[in-house]
Amino acid sequence: MSYLKDFPNKDGYFGEFGGAFLPPELEPHFAEIERAYLRLMRSADFLNELRYIRKHYQGRPTPVYYAHNLSEAVGAHIYFKREDLNHSGAHKLNHCMGEALLAKHMGKKKLIAETGAGQHGVALATAAAYFGMECEIHMGEIDIAKEAPNVTRMKLLGANVVPVDFGGRSLKEAVDSAFKSYLSQADEAIFAIGSVVGPHPFPKMVRNFQSVMGLEAREQYIEMTGELPDHVSACVGGGSNALGLFSGFIDDADVQLHGVEPLGKGTELGQHSATMTFGKPGMIHGFKCMLLSDEEGNPAPVHSIASGLDYPGVGPEHSYLKTSGRVNYHAVTDDETLEAFYTLSRKEGIIPALESAHAIAWAMKFGRENPGATILANLSGRGDKDIDYVTENFGHG
Ligand SMILES: *Cc1c(COP(=O)(O)O)cnc(C)c1O
Numbered sequence: 001m002s003y004l005k006d007f008p009n010k011d012g013y014f015g016e017f018g019g020a021f022l023p024p025e026l027e028p029h030f031a032e033i034e035r036a037y038l039r040l041m042r043s044a045d046f047l048n049e050l051r052y053i054r055k056h057y058q059g060r061p062t063p064v065y066y067a068h069n070l071s072e073a074v075g076a077h078i079y080f081k082r083e084d085l086n087h088s089g090a091h092k093l094n095h096c097m098g099e100a101l102l103a104k105h106m107g108k109k110k111l112i113a114e115t116g117a118g119q120h121g122v123a124l125a126t127a128a129a130y131f132g133m134e135c136e137i138h139m140g141e142i143d144i145a146k147e148a149p150n151v152t153r154m155k156l157l158g159a160n161v162v163p164v165d166f167g168g169r170s171l172k173e174a175v176d177s178a179f180k181s182y183l184s185q186a187d188e189a190i191f192a193i194g195s196v197v198g199p200h201p202f203p204k205m206v207r208n209f210q211s212v213m214g215l216e217a218r219e220q221y222i223e224m225t226g227e228l229p230d231h232v233s234a235c236v237g238g239g240s241n242a243l244g245l246f247s248g249f250i251d252d253a254d255v256q257l258h259g260v261e262p263l264g265k266g267t268e269l270g271q272h273s274a275t276m277t278f279g280k281p282g283m284i285h286g287f288k289c290m291l292l293s294d295e296e297g298n299p300a301p302v303h304s305i306a307s308g309l310d311y312p313g314v315g316p317e318h319s320y321l322k323t324s325g326r327v328n329y330h331a332v333t334d335d336e337t338l339e340a341f342y343t344l345s346r347k348e349g350i351i352p353a354l355e356s357a358h359a360i361a362w363a364m365k366f367g368r369e370n371p372g373a374t375i376l377a378n379l380s381g382r383g384d385k386d387i388d389y390v391t392e393n394f395g396h397g
Contacts, residue, residue: 003250004211007317012200012287014320020199021286029186036106041208043171044383046105048152053097054212057130058089062213064220066375069347076367078360079229080350080379081085081217081245090353090381091213091241092123096192096207100127103190107148110134110189114174117307118150119169120194122165125159133161136189138178140170147307149385171311172299175285179314195238196315199286201257203315213378214248221376231366232259233361234378236276236329237308238314256328259318260362262304263331269294273302275314276322276329290322305334306354306386336361341383342397352380356388 012018021032040046054060062082071078075086083091100111106341111128114137115121121137128135137159144151144163162181167173182191193202221229232249236259251256262271275290279295282291284299292300292312298310321327325327337354340361344352351358356379363377383390 004247008074009052009206014317015287015323017204017286017319020198024197025183030199037102037201039197040102040105043341050101058093061216062086062360064217064224067348073347074364074367077374078363078367081208081213081375083380084290088123088126089224090119091244092120093126094212095206095209095240096123096127099192102133104131106298108188108190111192112178112189113192113194114138114178116171118147119308122150122153124192125154126158129157134237136162138162138164138174140164140174142169151213194319195240195312197238203317206240210240210244211247213244214246217245218248227291227343228252228255229374229376231256231258231365231373231375233260233279233359233375235260235309236318236382239318241378243317245378259327260358261329261331262306262309262358263333264303265334270301271303272309274331287312287316289316306335308355330362332361338394340364351383352379354386356380
Protein backbone atom coordinates (compact mmCIF):
# COMPACT_ATOMS: atom_id res chain seq x y z
CA MET A 1 0.00 0.00 0.00
CA SER A 2 1.90 3.05 -1.08
CA TYR A 3 -0.82 5.47 -2.22
CA LEU A 4 -2.57 5.51 1.19
CA LYS A 5 0.72 6.37 2.91
CA ASP A 6 1.60 9.14 0.45
CA PHE A 7 -1.79 10.89 0.43
CA PRO A 8 -2.59 13.31 1.93
CA ASN A 9 0.66 15.14 2.71
CA LYS A 10 1.34 16.20 6.29
CA ASP A 11 -0.74 19.36 5.93
CA GLY A 12 -3.72 17.42 4.67
CA TYR A 13 -3.40 18.16 0.95
CA PHE A 14 -4.30 15.87 -1.91
CA GLY A 15 -2.64 17.85 -4.69
CA GLU A 16 -4.21 21.31 -4.52
CA PHE A 17 -7.27 20.11 -2.54
CA GLY A 18 -7.88 19.74 1.19
CA GLY A 19 -6.13 21.66 3.95
CA ALA A 20 -7.62 23.14 7.11
CA PHE A 21 -9.05 26.67 7.08
CA LEU A 22 -10.16 27.07 10.67
CA PRO A 23 -11.10 29.86 13.05
CA PRO A 24 -7.95 30.47 15.15
CA GLU A 25 -9.68 29.22 18.33
CA LEU A 26 -10.15 25.79 16.76
CA GLU A 27 -6.61 25.32 15.40
CA PRO A 28 -5.15 23.88 18.62
CA HIS A 29 -8.07 21.47 18.94
CA PHE A 30 -7.68 20.09 15.42
CA ALA A 31 -3.91 19.80 15.99
CA GLU A 32 -4.63 17.84 19.17
CA ILE A 33 -6.97 15.50 17.28
CA GLU A 34 -4.31 14.85 14.66
CA ARG A 35 -1.58 14.15 17.22
CA ALA A 36 -3.86 11.74 19.06
CA TYR A 37 -4.81 10.01 15.81
CA LEU A 38 -1.19 9.53 14.71
CA ARG A 39 -0.26 8.16 18.13
CA LEU A 40 -3.26 5.85 18.46
CA MET A 41 -2.97 4.32 14.99
CA ARG A 42 0.38 2.94 16.21
CA SER A 43 -1.06 1.70 19.49
CA ALA A 44 -1.74 -2.05 19.64
CA ASP A 45 -4.41 -1.50 22.33
CA PHE A 46 -6.33 0.95 20.17
CA LEU A 47 -6.15 -1.23 17.07
CA ASN A 48 -7.14 -4.36 18.99
CA GLU A 49 -10.15 -2.60 20.49
CA LEU A 50 -11.21 -1.37 17.04
CA ARG A 51 -10.82 -4.89 15.65
CA TYR A 52 -12.89 -6.33 18.50
CA ILE A 53 -15.69 -3.79 17.94
CA ARG A 54 -15.79 -4.44 14.21
CA LYS A 55 -16.07 -8.18 14.66
CA HIS A 56 -18.30 -8.55 17.70
CA TYR A 57 -20.45 -5.41 17.62
CA GLN A 58 -20.69 -4.40 13.96
CA GLY A 59 -20.69 -7.94 12.56
CA ARG A 60 -17.73 -7.50 10.22
CA PRO A 61 -16.52 -8.65 7.84
CA THR A 62 -19.63 -7.93 5.78
CA PRO A 63 -19.94 -10.34 2.82
CA VAL A 64 -19.18 -9.87 -0.84
CA TYR A 65 -22.16 -11.30 -2.72
CA TYR A 66 -22.48 -12.38 -6.37
CA ALA A 67 -25.80 -10.93 -7.57
CA HIS A 68 -26.62 -13.86 -9.86
CA ASN A 69 -30.14 -12.83 -10.95
CA LEU A 70 -29.15 -9.24 -11.65
CA SER A 71 -26.02 -10.42 -13.47
CA GLU A 72 -28.04 -12.70 -15.70
CA ALA A 73 -30.52 -9.93 -16.51
CA VAL A 74 -27.76 -7.44 -17.35
CA GLY A 75 -25.27 -9.74 -19.08
CA ALA A 76 -22.28 -8.83 -16.91
CA HIS A 77 -21.02 -10.13 -13.54
CA ILE A 78 -22.13 -7.85 -10.71
CA TYR A 79 -20.94 -8.31 -7.13
CA PHE A 80 -21.91 -6.28 -4.05
CA LYS A 81 -19.97 -5.35 -0.94
CA ARG A 82 -22.78 -5.71 1.60
CA GLU A 83 -22.46 -2.69 3.90
CA ASP A 84 -26.24 -2.85 4.31
CA LEU A 85 -25.44 -5.73 6.69
CA ASN A 86 -23.10 -3.62 8.83
CA HIS A 87 -24.72 -2.84 12.22
CA SER A 88 -27.17 0.08 11.96
CA GLY A 89 -27.59 -0.61 8.25
CA ALA A 90 -24.88 1.37 6.45
CA HIS A 91 -21.16 1.99 6.17
CA LYS A 92 -21.28 5.12 8.35
CA LEU A 93 -20.77 3.20 11.58
CA ASN A 94 -17.26 2.24 10.38
CA HIS A 95 -15.94 5.76 10.87
CA CYS A 96 -18.28 6.70 13.73
CA MET A 97 -16.93 3.84 15.90
CA GLY A 98 -13.39 4.93 14.97
CA GLU A 99 -14.02 8.58 15.79
CA ALA A 100 -15.75 7.69 19.06
CA LEU A 101 -12.93 5.34 20.10
CA LEU A 102 -10.46 8.13 19.33
CA ALA A 103 -12.54 10.55 21.43
CA LYS A 104 -12.58 8.07 24.31
CA HIS A 105 -8.79 7.65 24.22
CA MET A 106 -8.45 11.45 24.18
CA GLY A 107 -10.52 11.62 27.38
CA LYS A 108 -13.47 13.38 25.70
CA LYS A 109 -16.95 12.94 27.14
CA LYS A 110 -19.13 14.10 24.30
CA LEU A 111 -19.65 13.66 20.55
CA ILE A 112 -21.06 16.58 18.54
CA ALA A 113 -22.17 16.56 14.92
CA GLU A 114 -24.64 17.88 12.41
CA THR A 115 -26.89 15.67 10.38
CA GLY A 116 -28.95 16.21 7.22
CA ALA A 117 -31.12 13.20 6.56
CA GLY A 118 -30.21 11.82 9.98
CA GLN A 119 -28.03 8.90 8.90
CA HIS A 120 -24.83 10.28 10.38
CA GLY A 121 -26.72 11.33 13.51
CA VAL A 122 -28.04 7.80 14.00
CA ALA A 123 -24.63 6.19 13.47
CA LEU A 124 -22.95 8.62 15.86
CA ALA A 125 -25.69 8.19 18.48
CA THR A 126 -25.13 4.42 18.19
CA ALA A 127 -21.40 4.88 18.82
CA ALA A 128 -22.10 7.23 21.76
CA ALA A 129 -24.40 4.65 23.37
CA TYR A 130 -21.76 1.93 22.93
CA PHE A 131 -19.07 4.02 24.63
CA GLY A 132 -21.37 5.58 27.23
CA MET A 133 -20.71 9.10 25.93
CA GLU A 134 -22.99 12.09 25.51
CA CYS A 135 -24.14 12.90 22.00
CA GLU A 136 -25.39 16.22 20.63
CA ILE A 137 -26.79 16.25 17.09
CA HIS A 138 -27.68 19.50 15.31
CA MET A 139 -30.41 19.21 12.71
CA GLY A 140 -32.38 21.76 10.69
CA GLU A 141 -36.08 22.04 11.54
CA ILE A 142 -37.02 21.22 7.95
CA ASP A 143 -35.01 17.99 8.09
CA ILE A 144 -36.46 17.13 11.52
CA ALA A 145 -39.94 17.27 10.01
CA LYS A 146 -38.91 15.26 6.92
CA GLU A 147 -36.88 12.57 8.65
CA ALA A 148 -39.03 11.74 11.66
CA PRO A 149 -38.00 8.05 11.98
CA ASN A 150 -34.30 8.96 12.22
CA VAL A 151 -35.08 11.62 14.83
CA THR A 152 -36.90 8.96 16.84
CA ARG A 153 -33.96 6.57 16.49
CA MET A 154 -31.47 9.20 17.69
CA LYS A 155 -33.64 9.99 20.71
CA LEU A 156 -34.09 6.31 21.55
CA LEU A 157 -30.30 5.94 21.39
CA GLY A 158 -30.00 8.73 23.95
CA ALA A 159 -28.83 11.62 21.77
CA ASN A 160 -29.81 15.23 22.35
CA VAL A 161 -31.24 16.46 19.03
CA VAL A 162 -30.80 20.25 18.76
CA PRO A 163 -33.28 21.85 16.31
CA VAL A 164 -31.74 24.57 14.11
CA ASP A 165 -34.23 27.33 13.36
CA PHE A 166 -32.27 29.96 11.41
CA GLY A 167 -31.63 30.54 7.68
CA GLY A 168 -32.72 27.68 5.43
CA ARG A 169 -33.11 25.45 8.56
CA SER A 170 -31.30 22.60 6.79
CA LEU A 171 -27.88 20.91 6.55
CA LYS A 172 -25.71 23.98 5.99
CA GLU A 173 -27.18 25.79 9.04
CA ALA A 174 -26.87 22.58 11.06
CA VAL A 175 -23.11 22.55 10.32
CA ASP A 176 -22.81 26.20 11.42
CA SER A 177 -24.79 25.51 14.59
CA ALA A 178 -22.78 22.39 15.49
CA PHE A 179 -19.46 24.18 14.92
CA LYS A 180 -20.56 27.04 17.17
CA SER A 181 -21.57 24.66 19.93
CA TYR A 182 -18.28 22.76 19.56
CA LEU A 183 -16.31 26.02 19.90
CA SER A 184 -17.83 26.57 23.35
CA GLN A 185 -16.94 23.08 24.63
CA ALA A 186 -13.96 21.84 22.59
CA ASP A 187 -12.10 20.76 25.75
CA GLU A 188 -14.56 18.03 26.63
CA ALA A 189 -16.13 17.30 23.22
CA ILE A 190 -15.10 16.21 19.74
CA PHE A 191 -16.73 17.28 16.47
CA ALA A 192 -17.26 14.01 14.63
CA ILE A 193 -17.45 14.74 10.90
CA GLY A 194 -19.69 12.39 8.89
CA SER A 195 -17.75 11.88 5.65
CA VAL A 196 -14.36 12.40 4.01
CA VAL A 197 -14.92 16.17 4.14
CA GLY A 198 -14.11 19.05 6.49
CA PRO A 199 -10.74 20.34 7.61
CA HIS A 200 -7.65 18.11 7.91
CA PRO A 201 -7.26 15.56 9.54
CA PHE A 202 -10.89 14.40 9.04
CA PRO A 203 -10.74 13.45 5.34
CA LYS A 204 -7.74 11.25 6.07
CA MET A 205 -9.06 9.75 9.32
CA VAL A 206 -12.50 8.95 7.91
CA ARG A 207 -10.98 7.37 4.79
CA ASN A 208 -8.64 5.25 6.86
CA PHE A 209 -11.43 4.08 9.18
CA GLN A 210 -13.52 3.25 6.11
CA SER A 211 -10.70 1.45 4.29
CA VAL A 212 -11.65 -1.70 6.21
CA MET A 213 -14.32 -2.20 3.51
CA GLY A 214 -11.85 -2.20 0.65
CA LEU A 215 -9.30 -4.40 2.41
CA GLU A 216 -11.98 -6.97 3.22
CA ALA A 217 -13.55 -6.79 -0.24
CA ARG A 218 -10.28 -7.32 -2.12
CA GLU A 219 -9.51 -10.46 -0.15
CA GLN A 220 -13.09 -11.77 -0.38
CA TYR A 221 -13.33 -11.12 -4.11
CA ILE A 222 -10.05 -12.94 -4.80
CA GLU A 223 -11.18 -15.84 -2.63
CA MET A 224 -14.44 -16.13 -4.61
CA THR A 225 -13.09 -15.71 -8.13
CA GLY A 226 -9.30 -16.13 -8.03
CA GLU A 227 -8.80 -12.70 -9.55
CA LEU A 228 -9.52 -8.99 -9.17
CA PRO A 229 -12.65 -7.26 -10.52
CA ASP A 230 -12.32 -5.24 -13.74
CA HIS A 231 -14.38 -2.40 -12.24
CA VAL A 232 -15.30 -1.11 -8.78
CA SER A 233 -18.15 1.39 -8.34
CA ALA A 234 -19.57 3.39 -5.43
CA CYS A 235 -21.86 6.39 -4.98
CA VAL A 236 -20.30 9.72 -4.01
CA GLY A 237 -21.94 12.23 -1.69
CA GLY A 238 -19.11 13.47 0.51
CA GLY A 239 -17.36 10.34 -0.68
CA SER A 240 -16.61 8.13 2.34
CA ASN A 241 -18.12 4.83 1.19
CA ALA A 242 -16.42 5.24 -2.18
CA LEU A 243 -12.96 5.96 -0.75
CA GLY A 244 -13.35 3.13 1.75
CA LEU A 245 -13.94 0.62 -1.02
CA PHE A 246 -11.47 2.20 -3.49
CA SER A 247 -8.72 2.08 -0.84
CA GLY A 248 -8.49 -1.68 -1.25
CA PHE A 249 -7.86 -1.42 -5.01
CA ILE A 250 -6.14 1.90 -5.54
CA ASP A 251 -2.69 0.33 -5.95
CA ASP A 252 -4.07 -2.23 -8.44
CA ALA A 253 -3.52 -0.39 -11.71
CA ASP A 254 -5.69 -2.86 -13.67
CA VAL A 255 -8.78 -2.23 -11.56
CA GLN A 256 -10.82 0.71 -12.83
CA LEU A 257 -12.51 2.80 -10.16
CA HIS A 258 -15.82 4.60 -10.73
CA GLY A 259 -17.49 7.23 -8.52
CA VAL A 260 -21.19 7.74 -9.21
CA GLU A 261 -22.89 11.06 -8.46
CA PRO A 262 -26.54 12.15 -8.60
CA LEU A 263 -27.64 13.81 -11.83
CA GLY A 264 -31.01 14.23 -10.12
CA LYS A 265 -33.64 15.76 -12.38
CA GLY A 266 -31.24 17.15 -14.99
CA THR A 267 -28.14 19.13 -15.86
CA GLU A 268 -29.38 22.59 -14.78
CA LEU A 269 -27.80 24.08 -11.62
CA GLY A 270 -30.07 23.29 -8.68
CA GLN A 271 -31.48 20.12 -10.27
CA HIS A 272 -28.56 17.80 -9.46
CA SER A 273 -25.65 17.26 -7.10
CA ALA A 274 -23.00 16.15 -9.62
CA THR A 275 -20.06 18.08 -8.21
CA MET A 276 -17.37 16.26 -10.18
CA THR A 277 -19.12 16.69 -13.50
CA PHE A 278 -20.16 20.33 -13.17
CA GLY A 279 -18.16 21.80 -10.26
CA LYS A 280 -15.01 23.88 -10.14
CA PRO A 281 -12.38 24.35 -7.43
CA GLY A 282 -13.70 26.29 -4.44
CA MET A 283 -13.92 26.33 -0.65
CA ILE A 284 -16.60 25.07 1.74
CA HIS A 285 -16.66 24.25 5.47
CA GLY A 286 -12.93 24.80 5.97
CA PHE A 287 -11.36 22.89 3.04
CA LYS A 288 -10.70 23.15 -0.70
CA CYS A 289 -12.50 20.87 -3.12
CA MET A 290 -14.55 20.75 -6.29
CA LEU A 291 -17.69 22.76 -5.61
CA LEU A 292 -21.01 23.54 -7.20
CA SER A 293 -21.32 27.29 -6.81
CA ASP A 294 -23.54 30.15 -7.98
CA GLU A 295 -22.33 33.29 -9.82
CA GLU A 296 -21.01 34.85 -6.60
CA GLY A 297 -19.04 31.68 -5.77
CA ASN A 298 -21.34 30.65 -2.91
CA PRO A 299 -22.33 26.98 -2.55
CA ALA A 300 -25.23 26.34 -4.95
CA PRO A 301 -28.54 24.68 -4.09
CA VAL A 302 -28.44 20.98 -4.91
CA HIS A 303 -30.93 18.17 -5.46
CA SER A 304 -30.87 14.38 -5.30
CA ILE A 305 -33.55 11.79 -4.68
CA ALA A 306 -31.04 10.41 -2.13
CA SER A 307 -30.71 12.92 0.69
CA GLY A 308 -27.33 11.47 1.70
CA LEU A 309 -25.84 12.64 -1.60
CA ASP A 310 -27.03 16.25 -1.82
CA TYR A 311 -23.92 18.18 -0.83
CA PRO A 312 -22.52 20.95 -3.09
CA GLY A 313 -18.92 20.06 -2.16
CA VAL A 314 -17.11 16.72 -2.15
CA GLY A 315 -14.13 15.18 -0.38
CA PRO A 316 -10.77 16.75 -1.34
CA GLU A 317 -9.37 13.31 -2.16
CA HIS A 318 -12.04 12.71 -4.80
CA SER A 319 -11.27 16.14 -6.25
CA TYR A 320 -7.65 15.07 -6.55
CA LEU A 321 -8.38 11.57 -7.88
CA LYS A 322 -10.40 13.10 -10.70
CA THR A 323 -7.54 15.42 -11.65
CA SER A 324 -5.02 12.57 -11.49
CA GLY A 325 -7.30 10.39 -13.63
CA ARG A 326 -7.17 7.42 -11.23
CA VAL A 327 -10.94 7.48 -10.67
CA ASN A 328 -13.64 7.99 -13.34
CA TYR A 329 -16.71 9.97 -12.31
CA HIS A 330 -20.19 9.47 -13.74
CA ALA A 331 -23.65 10.76 -12.93
CA VAL A 332 -26.98 8.90 -12.99
CA THR A 333 -30.47 10.41 -12.78
CA ASP A 334 -33.17 9.99 -10.14
CA ASP A 335 -35.12 7.85 -12.64
CA GLU A 336 -32.20 5.49 -13.30
CA THR A 337 -31.69 5.26 -9.54
CA LEU A 338 -35.33 4.33 -8.95
CA GLU A 339 -35.15 1.66 -11.65
CA ALA A 340 -32.15 0.13 -9.86
CA PHE A 341 -33.96 0.37 -6.49
CA TYR A 342 -36.97 -1.58 -7.78
CA THR A 343 -34.90 -4.06 -9.84
CA LEU A 344 -32.66 -4.98 -6.95
CA SER A 345 -35.63 -5.42 -4.63
CA ARG A 346 -37.42 -7.75 -7.07
CA LYS A 347 -34.46 -9.66 -8.50
CA GLU A 348 -32.25 -10.12 -5.45
CA GLY A 349 -34.51 -9.60 -2.43
CA ILE A 350 -32.37 -6.67 -1.32
CA ILE A 351 -33.94 -3.21 -0.84
CA PRO A 352 -30.99 -0.81 -1.23
CA ALA A 353 -30.62 2.72 0.13
CA LEU A 354 -31.36 5.27 -2.60
CA GLU A 355 -27.75 6.45 -2.25
CA SER A 356 -26.41 2.95 -2.96
CA ALA A 357 -28.89 2.53 -5.82
CA HIS A 358 -26.83 5.14 -7.73
CA ALA A 359 -23.76 2.86 -7.74
CA ILE A 360 -25.93 -0.07 -8.81
CA ALA A 361 -27.71 1.92 -11.53
CA TRP A 362 -24.33 2.74 -13.03
CA ALA A 363 -23.18 -0.90 -12.77
CA MET A 364 -26.35 -2.05 -14.57
CA LYS A 365 -25.95 0.52 -17.35
CA PHE A 366 -22.24 -0.18 -17.79
CA GLY A 367 -22.81 -3.94 -17.62
CA ARG A 368 -25.37 -3.81 -20.44
CA GLU A 369 -22.86 -1.94 -22.60
CA ASN A 370 -19.93 -4.20 -21.63
CA PRO A 371 -21.13 -7.82 -21.62
CA GLY A 372 -19.01 -10.16 -19.51
CA ALA A 373 -17.34 -7.39 -17.48
CA THR A 374 -16.86 -7.98 -13.75
CA ILE A 375 -18.09 -5.14 -11.51
CA LEU A 376 -17.93 -4.86 -7.73
CA ALA A 377 -20.47 -2.25 -6.56
CA ASN A 378 -20.76 -0.88 -3.05
CA LEU A 379 -24.12 -1.52 -1.44
CA SER A 380 -23.42 1.20 1.11
CA GLY A 381 -26.68 0.83 3.03
CA ARG A 382 -30.11 -0.71 3.29
CA GLY A 383 -33.25 0.99 2.02
CA ASP A 384 -35.68 0.68 4.93
CA LYS A 385 -35.35 4.42 5.52
CA ASP A 386 -36.51 5.11 1.94
CA ILE A 387 -39.49 2.78 1.49
CA ASP A 388 -42.22 5.23 2.63
CA TYR A 389 -40.90 8.02 0.45
CA VAL A 390 -40.49 5.79 -2.62
CA THR A 391 -43.86 4.03 -2.40
CA GLU A 392 -45.84 7.20 -1.58
CA ASN A 393 -44.32 9.09 -4.51
CA PHE A 394 -43.66 6.39 -7.10
CA GLY A 395 -45.66 3.30 -6.15
CA HIS A 396 -44.47 -0.25 -5.72
CA GLY A 397 -42.56 -0.61 -8.98
C1 LIG B 1 -24.56 8.93 3.95
C2 LIG B 1 -24.66 7.85 2.99
C3 LIG B 1 -23.99 7.89 1.75
C4 LIG B 1 -23.21 9.08 1.28
O1 LIG B 1 -22.08 9.40 2.04
P1 LIG B 1 -20.61 9.17 1.48
O2 LIG B 1 -19.75 9.86 2.46
O3 LIG B 1 -20.54 9.75 0.10
O4 LIG B 1 -20.38 7.71 1.45
C5 LIG B 1 -24.06 6.79 0.92
N1 LIG B 1 -24.78 5.70 1.25
C6 LIG B 1 -25.47 5.62 2.41
C7 LIG B 1 -26.26 4.39 2.70
C8 LIG B 1 -25.43 6.68 3.32
O5 LIG B 1 -26.11 6.61 4.47
